[in-house]
Amino acid sequence: MPLLKKAIGLGCALLLLHCSNAWRRGEVAVLHDIRDVMLKEKNSFFYIDTAAYPRHDCTLPIGVFDSGTGGLTVLDAIVRLDAFDNDDHRMDEDGDGRRDFQSERFIYFGDQANMPYGEYASENNLPLLIEHIFKDLQFLLGNRYYATAQSRSPSTDKSPVKAVVIACNTATAYGKEAIERFLEAANLPIKVIGVIDAGVTGALDYYAPSADGTIAVMATPGTVSSNGYPQALRARMAALGYRGRIQLFQQPGFGLAGAIDGAAEYISPQAVSPRSGYQGPSFSHPQAAIDSVLLHRYGFDWSGHHMLYDGELSRPRALQINSIDNYIAYNLLSLLEQLRKAKVRQPLKVIILGCTHYPFYLNVFKARLAYFYNYQEKGDYLYRPYMAETIHLVDPAVRTAWELYDYLRAEQLFNAGDQPAGEFYFSVANRDNPEVECDETGNFTWNYKYGRRAGTIQEYVKNVPFSQSSLSIEILDRLKKTIPATYELIDRFSKENLKMSGIPAADR
Known part of the structure; x- marks a missing residue:
């Protein structure tokens, strides 16, 4: 894939300005790539302790990410899949009447603040897109999130994941191979599944x-x-x-x-x-x-x-x-x-x-x-x-679900829980960061969203649990009608999960 390698190579070759949390602490910036930050900068918000990362733990959730809500269609195909016998895990065209991922937990992340990803190429800013993709990965691998958009400090009780589904075609095209190389270098045996194949x-x-x-x-x-x-x-x-x-x-x-x-x-x-x-x-x-x-x-x-x-x-x-x-x-x-x-x-x-x-x-x-x-x-x-x-x-989602099932079967990573569960997070503009530029609605301006330079490694966004304010009423109604199985997981997360305790009940 010459064009992809050229684009990813451009992102790797850039000398990136690393100011992780520098806007808070007044630190002097040093040159780093987001991948180096994730692996080496222990004081960074984005650091992942790969040596301590749990390996081959079937109880971990499955991570799914997209630039917005679109990836929920992929998650829904996974949640609803019934193409295998759950006892012997062989394919059964008629299914066995039991959902194939009925015991799995999921963590979904939508980078709503930086969406849509499909415009970064036409805005000639692929390095920034690649940085976003790796921050999405970092969120799934890590344990940090913000309880609300107003929280000043992150919570640290989010679970890592046992597999990653890139539920975004653009992120698959520009990021899948780079993520696979990153995980191999980090010695993390985590399967990455995209949607293009x-x-x-x-x-x-x-x-x-x-x-x-x-x-x-x-x-x-x-x-x-x-x-x-x-x-x-x-x-x-x-x-x-x-x-x-x-x-x-x-x-x-x-x-x-x-x-x-x-x-x-x-x-x-x-x-x-x-x-x-x-x-x-x-x-x-x-x-x-x-x-x-x-x-x-x-x-x-x-x-x-x-x-x-x-x-x-x-x-x-x-x-x-x-x-x-x-x-x-x-x-x-x-x-x-x-x-x-x-x-x-x-x-x-x-x-x-x-x-x-x-x-x-x-x-x-x-x-x-x-x-x-x-x-x-x-x-x-x-x-x-x-x-x-x-x-x-x-719709590539169904075959993506099959590939995920094949992986869990081959690696004996099926969970033994009694019902599926999900956690849902979206990014919002980090208004505590003085460098962030927002419009009157609180969203990034177009020029800031697509024009800022990759490499200034800081918290442009806060990743927060899903709430009513995350999406419009029209979008919520659409999710309820078109993907009811996944909407049920969203609703259960909003009403029952302790991570939602900081959000008023009326806003969940």
Whole structure:
């Protein structure tokens, strides 16, 4: 993976300014890499005592991280999996009526303060992205968290983990191999599971080894620019002996993951007109332009301020997308325009949902695909020649869950508890750090989020237990409806776990 190695190598080669907690203590900064800090700087907040780390302890929880809430779709696939016999651990297509991870504990972390990760590549700041990924890893391995955003000192009773699931395609693309090397150097026998290989394997299931076909990947701009999926597809086809010609198209979903997580740069339920600070597709976006010539094809919903614009509807100006459905419409049409212009011979049969946020809106993707399949101009079906009648939407989460199960079985790491349990944490801006730059909502400004330099190793964020204030009401309602099994774990954590004792009951 030349591009990934180049990007990761850039992050490794930088001489990084280490000021761990220097803003508190007035220390003189020294040069360090975040990985060195984790392994060597015993006085740092980010230090991990690897010699004392528990090894081969089946009672430890499984760690899962993402840049926001999208990884909860992966955790939900893990929690709900019933593809094995729980007595002998052999695969059973019909399941045995018992969830395969029914006795496991989980720790979920969403780096909400720094999301979405998919934009760091387009902002030319991959070293900062890689630093975030390693801080996510450090949180899962370590024992520190803040009881609330207002806490001045961290609590130290969080458990380490026995396996790590990177429930983020962008973090998998840029961080998985680097994390594996780090853990090997630290002599920590911890399995790291990503989502990209799972997505590719799931897509190839729909093709015979000799078949030709067309596959698409819809992912964040960062995942697309990493070329992680094309490289993984070629490797997997070679390993499995596939001889057919598979064309792969990628569509970068500018703003979609951020909109799903309610990031103000992409979506605002209160907005009634175009607003400053918007970063999503527009007429003038240099990488995600809304094509005015194709405006009638997108099928946008113009009601309820779901599209923001100046002027008349017939000739809108300063156009901005302001609903998740419209983001999906924009990105699907952009993908289909790629196929139409390429005049693909094999119709699109499989779309890999290469961002863990996207499966929340599986039904919207299906409805929009049906709309475009039946779309006509002057009596001709414009996109039908390039689309299979049934397009399979591949969510990598299920195969990711299978890989995790295989690992626990091989290493005899299944827990013997009686029911699953979870702890859920999100990052928030650390307002006690005077260097942090926040907007009026308390979130990082765009320039600070994506523009600050990697290497100033300090606590930009506080990782706190999930509470009602962590997410909007709309997102909470979506989680309750789309991933009820995981929402039940979140609810139980909020109401019963002692780590929530510092949060008022009404805010849990």
